[in-house]
Amino acid sequence: MQQDTGYYVIKRQAVPEVLLKVVEAKKLLESGKVKTAAEAASRLGISRSSFYKYKEDIYEFHDSLQGTTLTLTFQMNDEVGLLSYVLNLIAEFGANILTIHQSIPLNGVASLSITIQVLPTTRDIMEMISKMENVEGVHKVHITGRSATLS
Template identity: 85%
Template sequence: MQQDAGYYVIRKQAVPEVLLKVVEAKKLLESGKVKTVNDAADSVGISRSSFYKYKEDIYEFHDSLQGTTLTLTFQMNDEVGLLSYVLNLIAEFGANILTIHQSIPLNGVASISITIQVLPTTRDVMDMIDKMEKASGVHKVHISGRSATFA
């Protein structure tokens, strides 16, 4: 029976702790702060077998995004300067805005769709989304599309 190799995007708070520790162990190894898998596993408090079991199955979302386009969808209050804030935030994080679609606000709320290109210099997209969601008047940002960027 062939297993589906699909992917899911889930928030960090929903990821089991052992998987987050595997990511931390991989970072320790990549940075050279530790020399061996055993040292990395010990440092984060997991077994070597857990590390080897999951090391190919978990990675930080930002690392997998470079060279892709993402479509972000959300609702936003119809307030002066709020869309400008979001667009400036995207620029501040170093992503390239490809398209912007905004509906006419109904009951003071507009639906927004922004497609961005994630560049090698783009900072952590999940941090950007988190900062967007914390802005008063921006409601639940979703990644509704992802595709490869062709040069």
């Protein structure tokens, strides 16, 4: 039996309008066209609370992530071997690690940002993220950056 990843692919017409507006609000913020979440929400006609409720759970689907760099952010418990396990998982999926930034752990939890290069031989990135999220001590993995890989 196949494990539930917690991810679904649905057609745009089936996505509630508020979720589509959250994606648009995130784009406005990332592009610098607006300075605050409140401004983005107001411009799109949604409440600020709706934006914050869904902003971590909806991302635009890209048919292929090949030829890109991705920045993953998450928090991780400060436990011996946990970072090593996550890095090995990335290697197991065939992605190339470009940068790793880790904060000093506060209250036993560190913030991390890892930038990876998706190669032609890299396996399914969403499956990799799902496996990372299922590791005890790793909290909410997010793709926070995406760009074309320079050759």
